[in-house]
Amino acid sequence: MQLVNNQCNCENCELKPIFFEYVEEKSLENICNWKYEKAFRKGENISNQGDEIKEFIYLKSGLVKLYRKNENDKDQIISFAKPLDFISLFSVFSNKSFNYSITAIEDSVTCNINLNELKKLISTNGNFALGLLTKVSQASDKIIITTLEIKQKQTFGRVAYILLYFSNEIYKNNSFELPVSRKEIADHIGMTTENVIRTLSSLRSDGIIKIYGKIIEVVDKDRLQKICNYS
Amino acid sequence: MQLVNNQCNCENCELKPIFFEYVEEKSLENICNWKYEKAFRKGENISNQGDEIKEFIYLKSGLVKLYRKNENDKDQIISFAKPLDFISLFSVFSNKSFNYSITAIEDSVTCNINLNELKKLISTNGNFALGLLTKVSQASDKIIITTLEIKQKQTFGRVAYILLYFSNEIYKNNSFELPVSRKEIADHIGMTTENVIRTLSSLRSDGIIKIYGKIIEVVDKDRLQKICNYS
DNA sequence: AACAGCTTATGATATTTATCATATTTTTGG
DNA sequence: CCAAAAATATGATAAATATCATAAGCTGTT
Numbered sequence: 001m002q003l004v005n006n007q008c009n010c011e012n013c014e015l016k017p018i019f020f021e022y023v024e025e026k027s028l029e030n031i032c033n034w035k036y037e038k039a040f041r042k043g044e045n046i047s048n049q050g051d052e053i054k055e056f057i058y059l060k061s062g063l064v065k066l067y068r069k070n071e072n073d074k075d076q077i078i079s080f081a082k083p084l085d086f087i088s089l090f091s092v093f094s095n096k097s098f099n100y101s102i103t104a105i106e107d108s109v110t111c112n113i114n115l116n117e118l119k120k121l122i123s124t125n126g127n128f129a130l131g132l133l134t135k136v137s138q139a140s141d142k143i144i145i146t147t148l149e150i151k152q153k154q155t156f157g158r159v160a161y162i163l164l165y166f167s168n169e170i171y172k173n174n175s176f177e178l179p180v181s182r183k184e185i186a187d188h189i190g191m192t193t194e195n196v197i198r199t200l201s202s203l204r205s206d207g208i209i210k211i212y213g214k215i216i217e218v219v220d221k222d223r224l225q226k227i228c229n230y231s
Numbered sequence: 232m233q234l235v236n237n238q239c240n241c242e243n244c245e246l247k248p249i250f251f252e253y254v255e256e257k258s259l260e261n262i263c264n265w266k267y268e269k270a271f272r273k274g275e276n277i278s279n280q281g282d283e284i285k286e287f288i289y290l291k292s293g294l295v296k297l298y299r300k301n302e303n304d305k306d307q308i309i310s311f312a313k314p315l316d317f318i319s320l321f322s323v324f325s326n327k328s329f330n331y332s333i334t335a336i337e338d339s340v341t342c343n344i345n346l347n348e349l350k351k352l353i354s355t356n357g358n359f360a361l362g363l364l365t366k367v368s369q370a371s372d373k374i375i376i377t378t379l380e381i382k383q384k385q386t387f388g389r390v391a392y393i394l395l396y397f398s399n400e401i402y403k404n405n406s407f408e409l410p411v412s413r414k415e416i417a418d419h420i421g422m423t424t425e426n427v428i429r430t431l432s433s434l435r436s437d438g439i440i441k442i443y444g445k446i447i448e449v450v451d452k453d454r455l456q457k458i459c460n461y462s
Numbered sequence: 463a464a465c466a467g468c469t470t471a472t473g474a475t476a477t478t479t480a481t482c483a484t485a486t487t488t489t490t491g492g
Numbered sequence: 493c494c495a496a497a498a499a500t501a502t503g504a505t506a507a508a509t510a511t512c513a514t515a516a517g518c519t520g521t522t
Contacts, residue, residue: 070383071460078379093361094368099376122361129360130324130353136364137325140371145330147378148309151421152301154508181469190382192510197471213470213518229302386479412499423480428501444488444500 001044004037004109034114046102046110053092055112059083062108063170063179067187068100077188079143082170105179150189153231158189159199160228163209167218175217232275235268235340265345277333277341284323286343290314293339294401294410298418299331308419310374313401336410381420384462389420390430391459394440398449406448
């Protein structure tokens, strides 16, 4: 992790219109004093389950995974988060400590805001609070709905779902390099690594995708979408 | 559904210390003008997936289920909610319409607050907003964590989980009447009705529970807890 | 270069879960 | 109160998924 040389550039932040929608210029200037940016390399840990929450974090660039260890010490990946998704969306306001870990799965930059200062801003600025409440709710909703959707599918539907997620939501390209291992996909969609691999192989032999190691090319997106919807 | 004769009794509301923690007496009086109470009989629908959200709803008494229909028209029960759990916790601030339905599974009374008025209160009262943000986050967190915990278990662990939930969280008694059918349990924990029935039968023949129709008696809670933790 | 460790891959098999069939009991509506 | 529908129950079987075994390919390190 590396602290980014921190010129106050909130004015240019692409998140500004969303995050700071309701904050006047004057308050916005203050934010520069509480916030700083951190850069993480692929694979680096951003925060750990159990850590005290001292900061509100969001992602400026990159890609991260949110995951937790269960009682049997097995990882469950809750979701992936891309920029404009808040990453410290849940736990932050409801807990003293994180109930999940965050790790960068691509080189990432986070913007960190001191939580106490943020809370002060919320308590003195109702409109900002309402905006934030909306964002936090949207982020939680998305996790809940996504989890339900994955849960109702079986093997092929789940693998199709995650491939379409990376293709459509993250890389916006039919060809992309998987930022995660087969095991991580398995930990996210709730199946074994072997079955993820097998399912990918099967999609390949049906000519729906091509596989070059970590690189996936979606050849027949219509069929993949049908598989996602109906199985 | 029946409108409850609506004397303003927020002062005595058991939710007051939580919900209105940060609202001064003066604002609190206003709330009486926007809120009203509704009584629902077991089985009655409180709101429907797709309905426009006009009110913030919470549960004064009773028990409800939150569920949604998926593309294949199959119900998925997201969670059960008891009093002090907000029931319009998600969607409310993030969506124009409910992305789930709510049905009373026991006679229930809701308190409904006009959403626009509530939003005005939020925007003019930052402390209240922060309190609400905390509550909404806690409610979402609980759903997310619960869903993950259920997901990682298999048949026996899931059935044990739901029995312990009703026994410990809802009825605080080793003997209780199930407020839901076997099918509804199945829709919640993601298995088939037959398997829920079979698993219950199996727990009975192992002497862990007794079954009298809808009435369940947990005979050996320690073993049930072990089953919940380890399968 | 060589080794260790991890990931990907695939086959064989075992286990888990769903589906289908059927019967009994309970609930609901006229 | 009765008939129909729904819920509960259980067995037999099929399908889905996990587990175990093995091997090849990659990756990082010394």
